[in-house]
Amino acid sequence: xxxxxxxxxxxxxxxRLGASQARYKMLRExxxxxxxxxxxxxxxxxxxxxxxxxxxxxxxQGEAVGIIGRNGAGKSTLLKILSxxxxxxxxxxxxxxxVGSLLEVGTGxxxxxxxxxxxxxxxxxxxxxxxxxxxxxxxxVAFSEIEKFLDTPVKFYSSGMYVRLAFAVxxxxxxxxxxxxxxxAVGDAQFQKKCLGKMDxxxxxxxxxxxxxxxxxxxxxxxxxxxxxxxxxxxAYSPDVNRIIxxxxxxxxxxxQHPVWNKSNDFPSNEWIVPERVALTDESGxxxxxxxxxxxxxxxxxxxxxxNKLDPALVVGIALYSDDGELMFWSYPNDEVEDKWPRxxxxxxxxxxxxxxxxxxxxxxxxxxxxxLHFRLWIIEPNMSQPGIPFTIQGGLSDSPYxxxxxxxxxxxxxxxxxxxx
Amino acid sequence: MDxxxxxxxxxxxxxxxxxxxxxxxxxxxELWRYRELLFFLTWRDVKVRYKQTALGAAWALLQPLLTMVxxxxxxxxxxxxxxxGIPYPIFTYTALLPWQLFxxxxxxxxxxxxxxxxxxxxxxxxxxxxxxxxxxxxLIDFLIAFVVLLGMLIFYQxxxxxxxxxxxxxxxxAVISALAVGLWLSTLNVxxxxxxxxxxxxxxxxxxxxxxxxxxxxxxxxxxLLYALNPMTGVVExxxxxxxxxxxxAGPMVLVSAVIMxxxxxxxxxxxxxxxxxxxxxx
Numbered sequence: 160x161x162x163x164x165x166x167x168x169x170x171x172x173x174x175r176l177g178a179s180q181a182r183y184k185m186l187r188e189x190x191x192x193x194x195x196x197x198x199x200x201x202x203x204x205x206x207x208x209x210x211x212x213x214x215x216x217x218x219x220q221g222e223a224v225g226i227i228g229r230n231g232a233g234k235s236t237l238l239k240i241l242s243x244x245x246x247x248x249x250x251x252x253x254x255x256x257x258v259g260s261l262l263e264v265g266t267g268x269x270x271x272x273x274x275x276x277x278x279x280x281x282x283x284x285x286x287x288x289x290x291x292x293x294x295x296x297x298x299x300v301a302f303s304e305i306e307k308f309l310d311t312p313v314k315f316y317s318s319g320m321y322v323r324l325a326f327a328v329x330x331x332x333x334x335x336x337x338x339x340x341x342x343x344a345v346g347d348a349q350f351q352k353k354c355l356g357k358m359d360x361x362x363x364x365x366x367x368x369x370x371x372x373x374x375x376x377x378x379x380x381x382x383x384x385x386x387x388x389x390x391x392x393x394x395a396y397s398p399d400v401n402r403i404i405x406x407x408x409x410x411x412x413x414x415x416q417h418p419v420w421n422k423s424n425d426f427p428s429n430e431w432i433v434p435e436r437v438a439l440t441d442e443s444g445x446x447x448x449x450x451x452x453x454x455x456x457x458x459x460x461x462x463x464x465x466x467n468k469l470d471p472a473l474v475v476g477i478a479l480y481s482d483d484g485e486l487m488f489w490s491y492p493n494d495e496v497e498d499k500w501p502r503x504x505x506x507x508x509x510x511x512x513x514x515x516x517x518x519x520x521x522x523x524x525x526x527x528x529x530x531x532l533h534f535r536l537w538i539i540e541p542n543m544s545q546p547g548i549p550f551t552i553q554g555g556l557s558d559s560p561y562x563x564x565x566x567x568x569x570x571x572x573x574x575x576x577x578x579x580x581x
Numbered sequence: 582m583d584x585x586x587x588x589x590x591x592x593x594x595x596x597x598x599x600x601x602x603x604x605x606x607x608x609x610x611e612l613w614r615y616r617e618l619l620f621f622l623t624w625r626d627v628k629v630r631y632k633q634t635a636l637g638a639a640w641a642l643l644q645p646l647l648t649m650v651x652x653x654x655x656x657x658x659x660x661x662x663x664x665x666g667i668p669y670p671i672f673t674y675t676a677l678l679p680w681q682l683f684x685x686x687x688x689x690x691x692x693x694x695x696x697x698x699x700x701x702x703x704x705x706x707x708x709x710x711x712x713x714x715x716x717x718x719x720l721i722d723f724l725i726a727f728v729v730l731l732g733m734l735i736f737y738q739x740x741x742x743x744x745x746x747x748x749x750x751x752x753x754x755a756v757i758s759a760l761a762v763g764l765w766l767s768t769l770n771v772x773x774x775x776x777x778x779x780x781x782x783x784x785x786x787x788x789x790x791x792x793x794x795x796x797x798x799x800x801x802x803x804x805x806l807l808y809a810l811n812p813m814t815g816v817v818e819x820x821x822x823x824x825x826x827x828x829x830x831a832g833p834m835v836l837v838s839a840v841i842m843x844x845x846x847x848x849x850x851x852x853x854x855x856x857x858x859x860x861x862x863x864x
Contacts, residue, residue, distance in 0.1 A: 184762065223626040239861065240598060241598070242705050243596070243598060244701070244704070244705050244861045245600070245858070245859075245861040245862055246598070246599070246600055246601050246858045247598065247600050248600055249600055250600075251594070251597060251599045251600075252597075253597055253598075254595055254596040255595040256595070258596070260703075260704065260705065261701045261841065262703045262704070263699075266699055266700060266703040266704050267697075267699065267700050267704070269629055269635070270623055271628075271629050271632040272625065272629065276628070279621060280621050280622075280624075280625055282698060283618045283620075283621040283622075284618065284621075284706070285704065286618075286704075286706070288617060289617050299737065310694055312632075312846075348708065412692060458762040489846075504853065528722055537650075544864055
């Protein structure tokens, strides 16, 4: 049995909401606050959140462990504590071996410095020795594919080049324990593939890897074990990666429940919209019972939300995932020609989207409300998380006597067939 | 904490992560392990400082040089401030050098933590590396401006003296003073961004409270030790003594300044170390 690499015991982390919400305080505010606090009980419960509650687990040497959970479940806090960026409030962790943590690619890159200079700087920040960087320099450059621009300040790089260089440095870090947070979510598809390959190499090379991702495909490929965090607690830790992922994607609902997501307070706020409800309904707005059959008029996805700030580029849509985390599609109300677009108003809005029958195969899915300013920024990123609902499709595949059982494949469309004209 | 007793002792190369404790260690051994990072961050600060400037590192020369010219005209020629029989330009330049070292290092180290907040929230390393590296970067500017001083020493035919050997000691005093104040201000800055607005005033007042444009002999004898509570007084007096041989009686002032400086430094270090566990949560 290999030795233990990471031992986490009853780890808890408390944040005072006041301190984490306001980015920083002015001296005056802090004095005023303490004045206001007089006569009030200290540590009133609403100002405190426990990002981690009594988390314990062990990771053996050479294991690749994935950490999954929704936004705010405590994944990042856990990694920050294990990377020694912040300290726990109680409990402790023992780490046996050199830790390299990668919570972001390109940390410490300076835009004015050249690619070459940033390799050295970033390497040193990640904890590499100078001799080590020199030894791997050519390899890093080759991996990043930016040879030609090595002596150009990185502020002139395209974002793709920037990310490639940053990941190339990070990928050549050789700690005994590697802690990685969602860094594969950057770069183009081809580069992501390359990164994934590198990660695979690392974990097969006998090093211990802790890997946080919303990309269930990547977790499934890389990890031999998964920790599922919910509300700061370990809700599952098991080598049955597939089952845990399914549990996560299905949000722990059992399939007979109603497919509704209602506004929750732990959902991170933004200045644009507040999602109120996501529901699967029939045409007249009655909530469906699960599983949804494929043969009726189809299903309507009702999105209810409040708009606090309008922008011409503001758009609210849906992302649909299969149960193993693969994105099926995004859909936006302005996918059609412009005069058909529904117009959002300030205040409460409801958008409805028709999921036609005979599109998806039988199985379990997750549907998420997503929002963005087109081509500018994500407001609610598609990450198979909140605000969303799991649902299942069963039955009603077709009226044909030859197609009564589920076929393989994600889709189950009934396409039009004709005799040729020949 | 009974659970700690049930655990086997961790092997030598392992890390124990625990809640912030009560004791304060300086963490010097760990700082030493991260000396390469210290080097690279200093190198970055130096490299980046004069990027995209037309004159580049010449600014490190021009700033004290131009201040010296202004002071020589206003305080030396117009106000005719006494300079202990030493030509006014070199009298004020020997003081401007350590002062600018102090003021630049202080200013850059006080904002250093928030300028590197990405690093603090994403990577672990001893946080002391950040303010120290910005103070060290100030030292590079000092060395460049020092070349001008050498030229002036030759021009004014200042005789060589064994006292000059003590100069590094006073440079060290200036650096540690800057770091001492920088540690306090950078730590406060993490929580209170007011510091950013305080620093320009602070350095301005501080400069007039330091014998740069004038001689400390202008201060009545009985107030001199009180005056030396400003650690930069001792540094500037020390510089003048080492290079120009002025102010023979400044010994007690230098001593008082040094004591204050060490106290300020230890206090700043302790405050920094105590607060650094919360930097990533608050910044």
